[in-house]
Amino acid sequence: EPEVTQTPSHQVTQMGQEVILRCVPISNHLYFYWYRQILGQKVEFLVSFYNNEISEKSEIFDDQFSVERPDGSNFTLKIRSTKLEDSAMYFCASSLRLSSSTDTQYFGPGTRLTVL
Amino acid sequence: DAKTTQPPSMDCAEGRAANLPCNHSTISGNEYVYWYRQIHSQGPQYIIHGLKNNETNEMASLIITEDRKSSTLILPHATLRDTAVYYCIVRETGTASKLTFGTGTRLQVTL
Numbered sequence: 001e002p003e004v005t006q007t008p009s010h011q012v013t014q015m016g017q018e019v020i021l022r023c024v025p026i027s028n029h030l031y032f033y034w035y036r037q038i039l040g041q042k043v044e045f046l047v048s049f050y051n052n053e054i055s056e057k058s059e060i061f062d063d064q065f066s067v068e069r070p071d072g073s074n075f076t077l078k079i080r081s082t083k084l085e086d087s088a089m090y091f092c093a094s095s096l097r098l099s100s101s102t103d104t105q106y107f108g109p110g111t112r113l114t115v116l
Numbered sequence: 117d118a119k120t121t122q123p124p125s126m127d128c129a130e131g132r133a134a135n136l137p138c139n140h141s142t143i144s145g146n147e148y149v150y151w152y153r154q155i156h157s158q159g160p161q162y163i164i165h166g167l168k169n170n171e172t173n174e175m176a177s178l179i180i181t182e183d184r185k186s187s188t189l190i191l192p193h194a195t196l197r198d199t200a201v202y203y204c205i206v207r208e209t210g211t212a213s214k215l216t217f218g219t220g221t222r223l224q225v226t227l
Contacts, residue, residue: 004159033214043160043203045214056214091159093215104150105215107159 002026004108006092012114013082021077021111023092032075033093033105034067036060043091049075082115089113118218119143119206125222128198134191136221138204141185147208149180150215151189153200160203160217163189194225 005024013019025032034046048055049067066078075094079086089112093105121139128134140149148167152160164171164178166187171178177190191198203220207213 035215037157039157042219043154043215043217045216048214058214089157093159103148103209104162104165106162107152109159110157112157 004092004094004106006090006108006111008111009109010112010114012116015084015115016081019079019082019113021079021090021092021113023075023077023094023108024073025075025092025094026096026106027073029094029096029106031055031095031097031105032067032069033095034077035091035093035107036088037091037110038085038088046077079113082113084115087113087115118216120204120218122202122204122218122221124219125224127224127226128191128194130195130225130227131193134189134194134198134223134225136189136191136202136204136223137186138189139186140204140206143184143206144208147206149178149184149187150205150207151176151178152203152205152215152217153198154203154220155197155200160215161200163202194223196225196227199223199225 007022032049037043047057047061064080068076089110091110092108095105097103150165151163154160166178180187201220201222
């Protein structure tokens with residue numbers, strides 16, 4: 001069964017450093033998403049992406065964040081200058097969305113980002 | 117903010133049916149009800165969704181009331197591996213809209 005994959009599973013970085021989190025969505029999916037979950041808190045939406053453009057972003061997704069689909073398979077989230085409060089699990093998701101009935105988002109296993 | 121209300125926790129004996137309720141009294145006509153679960157800190161796992169009819173798949177059944185203001189997720193024979201946080205999410209169709217997670221119901225399946 002196709003699945004969303006994410007690398008690395010755990011990333012440790014120093015405050016102020018840039019990190020890139022990578023995702024490989026399900027191959028025929030067209031819509032891509034990033035969410036995050038700070039330890040003990042809710043899963044929060046960050047950004048959605050379609051046709052090489054951001055469709056929607058949350059207040060969390062400020063100028064420090066960017067997303068890119070550099071090739072036909074990868075979808076990346078870059079944090080330019082990490083802060084302590086960026087420490088969280090980051091989940092990538094994708095959906096096919098040919099119609100409202102095929103709009104289900106499927107999530108990857110997540111990347112745990114630890115900012116020291 | 118999440119448009120759903122769920123009990124914070126529930127217990128279920130292994131082998132029994134787990135019935136997880138969700139209130140979504142402000143749901144509108146073009147909104148689906150989605151259920152996901154999250155085991156430990158793993159990625160949310162899709163379970164089932166529906167608009168107004170009851171739905172069943174290999175994982176669960178979804179019962180939506182006629183007025184659509186509430187729903188129940190049924191795991192027919194719960195196992196220890198079903199221990200997780202279950203999220204009921206109301207989501208608008210017609211756009212590639214985000215999922216807004218609440219705090220969910222923590223289901224503990226016991227021997």
